[in-house]
Amino acid sequence: MPIMIDAVREIFGEDAAVKTSKMPHLNNIVHPRIEETSIDVKKQLKLSVGKxxxxxxxxxxxxxxxxxxxxxxxxxxxxxxxxxxxxxxxxxxxxxxxxxxxxxxxxxxxxxxxxxxxxxxxxxxxxxxxxxxxxxxxxxxxxxxxxxxxxxxxxxxxxxxxxxxLPGDLMSVMEVCVSIVNYIKTSSLKTRIFKELCSEL
Structure with a gap:
């Protein structure tokens, strides 16, 4: 369920994530809500693109x-x-x-x-x-x-x-950069921490 809370936070904001975290975690409750949310997001996108x-x-x-x-x-x-x-x-x-x-x-x-x-x-x-x-x-x-x-x-x-x-020197720098980005993107926690670190710079 934590991944769904992260998804809701990303799409709808912190208030919606807090409400989602308080929901009971039973499959017969959560699954229909996920389906309803998915259909609603698609309908909103359809309206926006149509306009x-x-x-x-x-x-x-x-x-x-x-x-x-x-x-x-x-x-x-x-x-x-x-x-x-x-x-x-x-x-x-x-x-x-x-x-x-x-x-x-x-x-x-x-x-x-x-x-x-x-x-x-x-x-x-x-x-x-x-x-x-x-x-x-x-x-x-x-x-x-x-x-x-x-x-x-x-x-x-x-x-x-x-x-x-790329020349060898630049290629080695690029490989280090790519490996750092890939490491950060391996988890949502690392991504959030990195985002917070960048906002403080």
Whole structure:
């Protein structure tokens, strides 16, 4: 249950986390509340994106250390006061990861949101062949739905490509930095402590 309290704190704030911590921890009570919260968050996101005059989607297909393929999608849209970014979905891919398979999985996942694809202004992915293939790639299929959108190569992947030819001295510094970040991100407690330390600097 502590992980759910952390999730509620992150999404709804400290007051909601305190209320959540006081809930009875019985599965037949907690499970329906988690389901209701999930449905409510999706409905709110659907309304917010629907009101926005445009939106932008970013996809990343990857394989984890166990060999499982995954598709992650973020969406950016115009909120009431600023541009907002939310995770739209995270999906485990059971079979092949061709552009067509990725597209069909994505369509199935976003069906609930009833996007007006003509309001999509950009699609961001890495440069993998399944994503950017010119005949049946994932991006090509989305561009058929979203004629006003432009494809953008992910900045994170550009950075990763840019640092590959680093000289030895800089590469060793980069490796230390990456290992520190990975260590901090291994637990929510370490992340919170690091965040507090940074705010005090």
């Amino acid at each position: 926005s005059p445009f939106f932008y989607v970013q996809f990343d297909e990857s394989v984890d250390v166990s060999g499982a393929a995954q598709l992650l999608c973020y969406i950016k849209y115009e909120g009431e006061e600023e541009i907002e970014e939310r995770m739209l979905f995270f999906l485990a891919l059971p079979g092949r990861t061709t552009g067509e398979c990725l597209f069909l999985a994505m369509i199935d996942k976003v069906h609930f949101f009833e996007f007006e694809w003509n309001k999509c202004v950009a699609i961001c992915t890495d440069g993998a062949a399944a994503m950017t293939g010119k005949h049946v790639g994932f991006v090509k299929r989305i561009l058929e739905l979203a004629p006003n959108a432009k494809w953008i190569h992910s900045m994170n992947h550009r950075y990763a490509l840019a640092v590959k030819p």
